[in-house]
Amino acid sequence: xxxxxxxxxxxxxxxxxxxxxxxxxxxxxxxxxxxxxxxxxxxxxxxxxxxxxxxxxxxxxxxxxxxxxxxxxxxxxxxxxxxxxxxxxxxxxxxxxxxxxxxxxxxxxxxxxxxxxxxxxxxxxxxxxxxxxxxxxxxxxxxxxxxxxxxxxxxxxxxxxxxxxxxxxxxxxxxxxxxxxxxxxxxxxxxxxxxxxxxxxxxxxxxxxxxxxxxxxxxxxxxxxxxxxxxxxxxxxxxxxxxxxxxxxxxxxxxxxxxxxxxxxxxxxxxxxxxxxxxxxxxxxxxxxxxxxxxxxxxxxxxxxxxxxxxxxxxxxxxxxxxxxxxxxxxxxxxxxxxxxxxxxxxxxxxxxxxxxxxxxxxxxxxxxxxxxxxxxxxx
Ligand SMILES: Nc1ncnc2c1ncn2[C@@H]1O[C@H](COP(=O)(O)OP(=O)(O)OP(=O)(O)O)[C@@H](O)[C@H]1O
Numbered sequence: 001x002x003x004x005x006x007x008x009x010x011x012x013x014x015x016x017x018x019x020x021x022x023x024x025x026x027x028x029x030x031x032x033x034x035x036x037x038x039x040x041x042x043x044x045x046x047x048x049x050x051x052x053x054x055x056x057x058x059x060x061x062x063x064x065x066x067x068x069x070x071x072x073x074x075x076x077x078x079x080x081x082x083x084x085x086x087x088x089x090x091x092x093x094x095x096x097x098x099x100x101x102x103x104x105x106x107x108x109x110x111x112x113x114x115x116x117x118x119x120x121x122x123x124x125x126x127x128x129x130x131x132x133x134x135x136x137x138x139x140x141x142x143x144x145x146x147x148x149x150x151x152x153x154x155x156x157x158x159x160x161x162x163x164x165x166x167x168x169x170x171x172x173x174x175x176x177x178x179x180x181x182x183x184x185x186x187x188x189x190x191x192x193x194x195x196x197x198x199x200x201x202x203x204x205x206x207x208x209x210x211x212x213x214x215x216x217x218x219x220x221x222x223x224x225x226x227x228x229x230x231x232x233x234x235x236x237x238x239x240x241x242x243x244x245x246x247x248x249x250x251x252x253x254x255x256x257x258x259x260x261x262x263x264x265x266x267x268x269x270x271x272x273x274x275x276x277x278x279x280x281x282x283x284x285x286x287x288x289x290x291x292x293x294x295x296x297x298x299x300x301x302x303x304x305x306x307x308x309x310x311x312x313x314x315x316x317x318x319x320x321x322x323x324x325x326x327x328x329x330x331x332x333x334x335x336x337x338x339x340x341x342x343x344x345x346x347x348x349x350x351x352x353x354x355x356x357x358x359x360x361x362x363x364x365x366x367x368x369x370x371x372x373x374x375x376x377x378x379x380x
Pocket of ligand 1: 011012013015016017035036037038039040041042043044194
């Protein structure tokens with residue numbers, strides 16, 4: 001547990017970067033510091049590993065004041081990842097990752113073995129071990145940065161806008177990778193970003209800071225989205241917080257319609273009879289995988305003539321946000337729900353998704369929201 005207790009930072013020129021900040025950062029969870037440029041996120045992060053000393057207040061790790069430990073020992077107990085990775089350009093990937101173990105006195109061989117193990121953990125091809133940072137893409141460099149920070153197995157990971165310099169697709173991959181690694185390793189991660197979507201995707205808890213380094217709200221992402229503390233937080237969340245909040249509601253209990261799903265070769269009279277009046281039907285292959293939409297009144301059985309079924313959602317894994325999105329993208333307004341192997345479980349329109357949203361909210365209210373774990377993580 002990291003406890004930030006009434007901490008302020010006033011720089012020499014009088015700028016107050018952080019103002020009487022108090023935060024309890026739990027173990028085995030990702031705490032995100034988010035807020036507009038200049039609100040004191042980096043200053044706060046760097047006070048934890050004493051790259052910056054607070055002007056007042058105390059920071060404790062597991063009850064112990066960070067000032068009571070030699071600064072080098074303290075920093076080695078905290079992995080640190082920054083934007084653009086900050087790799088040593090003259091060292092290979094393997095030696096970059098082995099840096100801290102070597103500083104800790106590990107033999108070269110043991111440190112390199114550990115580095116190779118970490119390359120695998122962060123999803124880097126072993127063939128990259130002998131490359132230099134300039135021979136890697138931005139996303140690969142960030143992975144090396146994460147591996148290097150994890151090398152000595154520190155209990156705490158400090159990450160300062162680590163994925164800001166890569167394109168959105170790579171960034172998404174890095175976020176998923178971080179969540180996977182965190183699922184395996186369970187560190188206390190403090191993650192700085194100015195991007196609310198990133199905060200919602202990866203944070204177990206989010207601290208929203210306002211300019212001047214004051215805390216505006218500290219809560220779980222779904223709570224921040226559903227109950228922003230004040231107009232500042234509300235504005236920072238943007239105009240679609242309702243839709244974003246659906247990321248935390250599961251499609252598990254969505255009432256899927258199976259009556260209009262038919263395997264190819266089905267009798268067309270049966271199709272027209274069973275499907276709702278005038279409604280298109282979804283045709284699947286013999287294994288139950290979607291082929292496309294048909295109008296049962298006019299379709300002649302030619303699979304080539306089916307209308308594309310659009311992107312699908314995975315029932316139970318994807319959120320109601322994804323299901324709603326799929327209804328918008330579907331040519332029929334009906335989203336196709338599949339199981340993990342891609343077989344159709346049924347279809348759902350916007351009314352069905354809306355009903356699921358209402359009942360999920362009712363359940364959540366009844367269960368007293370703060371106790372209920374988010375149904376879905378990561379805003380898929
Ligand atoms: N060494 C310094 N001397 C004076 N002022 C500083 C110094 N470092 C930072 N600041 C100021 O302190 C405030 C907080 O800076 P900080 O870098 O912590 O913000 P941030 O939220 O991380 O910003 P960004 O998102 O733009 O990186 C800003 O007004 C900044 O200009």
